[in-house]
Amino acid sequence: MTTDVNAAFVKEKTDQIEAVHEEARRFQERIDRGEVEPIGEDRYRVLTGWDAGETFRVQRDTDGRIAQILGQHGLDTTTGQAALYSTVPTWHGLGTVIPGGTTDIDEVLRLARLDWQVRKVPALYEWEGEIRHHDDRFHTVREDTGRALGAVGRDYTVFQNRRVFEFLQDLTNSFDLVWESAGALRDGRRTFVTVRIPQSIVIDRGGLNDEILLYLAAINSHDGTRQSEWVVTPWRIQCGNTERFATRDAVHRWGIRHTSGALDRLNEARRALGLTLDYAKAFEREENQLVRTELLIDQFHDLVSGLWPLKEDASDLEIASSTRRHDLLDGMFREEAKKLGRTLYTAERTITDYLDHRLKVVPRNLTEDLARAQRALEGTHDDLKSKAHHRLLLLSR
Incomplete structure (x- = not known):
């Protein structure tokens, strides 16, 4: 038995999209069973299953009946197309799919529409017709679109996408890894890249044969609300929901705050993440000890x-x-x-x-x-x- 949460997630989303009428009939039953809860304005949150925590909205016809159920992918579309690169098709059908993937980070950034910079600019306000500078307050802004991403303090340091992701290039070269997915969420406030770890974990070989596929994801933030982090997770990130699942179900994580000099610790992160394969082997040994x-x-x-x-x-x-x-x-x-x-x-x-x-x-x-x-x-x-x-x-x- 192979536990591939990504395949399970894609199957669930595909089934939802292709069977809208059946889903509409069963919709109230799911609410009654406590599997789905309304969160306002025809939006709902899943409470159980592979996609627990996922949100979606429904469109209704003129009679108020459910006509369509729409997943909320959360991908950045400010440039006119979804900012996503993936090696496999996605449940939402968006992004650039390259079967077999690529090992070149610059190609990944281009295909994922992540080849843009972020600048920190002073926060201004108007007072009696005069434009003034708000001391110690700044905005992070995308240079390609001019869109403001977040309000930050004086000590906040911008981490460019390439800088956060590029040190994984060493791992792709050393362990023959392939960039599985990359993209931007919420207008570029959050960006991510994912590589698959070649050695999966198998619990109880010959018995349960519970195989867990693992991915290594780097997640960057530009809005001042989160640190940059790297996680070992069973999720391949392809949308806002799977990004949330990846951090929720991480079996190992490492992060740095957006401060001056923090990126100098990337060598430490590289060493820590380079031990991921050893960590996975040790984890497998311990889990097999438990299953017996x-x-x-x-x-x-x-x-x-x-x-x-x-x-x-x-x-x-x-x-x-x-x-x-x-x-x-x-x-x-x-x-x-x-x-x-x-x-x-x-x-x-x-x-x-x-x-x-x-x-x-x-x-x-x-x-x-x-x-x-x-x-x-x-x-x-x-x-x-x-x-x-x-x-x-x-x-x-």
């Missing part, structure tokens, strides 16, 4: 209690919340065990799925979307995932 070890339901409950311990003076509300979490995780584990068996590997998959897709975010001063994005960026639950992984490894020994 059985786990009792009581042991799974002990794991959950250890990850989310209750204080002795816990309130009734905290106790009730803990009980609901235990019940949900128990059900998820039992369901997953029907496919994978009651193993440590199943327990890890259950915990990861809960943290990534089921855990409710209750922000104090942010919308839920922003809170989830901030949680993914800051790796809020990485410590819990790591703790669960290490505790399960101890059980396997």
Whole structure:
């Protein structure tokens, strides 16, 4: 069994597009089952499955019935065409597809419409007919279109697309990698490039044969809201949704802030990412160790209690919340065990799925979307995932 989330995503999108009428009939059923939720103005968000977190909108006919369902690709189209290069066709049918790909970064930048520069310019405002400069505030602007991308501070340093992506060229030369995809999102505020790691991870060879395809993605930001980062992920980025999934499901990440001198650390990043293949091998060994070890339901409950311990003076509300979490995780584990068996590997998959897709975010001063994005960026639950992984490894020994 090969786990290729990209193929699953493309198939799902293609099926949606080709079966609009059937999808419209089932649409309300998905809402009723809690798989899709409305977020306003005929826009919806998927809550379960491969494309959890994806947003889309519907077009309705004059009678108010659903006539078409449109995925939100989020690609930059300010130059008249979608800014995307890919080695395989995309679900949305946009971009330049080069079967077999290329190994030349300049060709990738040209085909992906990323061969433009960004400049930082002073922020100005008008006061009583006079144009004044707002001290310590600047805008990042695309030089090819003049479009403002974001408001930044004096210390913000622009990272040009080529500079962020070019050090991956060494890896493509050393490991015979091919640029899989590249493009720009949200008018150029976010840019990305993806290469596939040739060695996949196979969990339980001869048994589950769960093969995980891995990609190495470099993601740049020009709007001042995010750092530049490099992630090892099962997703090939081809749109705004898959860019979000790539960071959400990253198994390894490395990032730098947009500050002066930060790009000097690219050599450090190159060394870290050059170890990716070794990291993948070690990860495969550990996961196979987990898949070969059985786990009792009581042991799974002990794991959950250890990850989310209750204080002795816990309130009734905290106790009730803990009980609901235990019940949900128990059900998820039992369901997953029907496919994978009651193993440590199943327990890890259950915990990861809960943290990534089921855990409710209750922000104090942010919308839920922003809170989830901030949680993914800051790796809020990485410590819990790591703790669960290490505790399960101890059980396997």
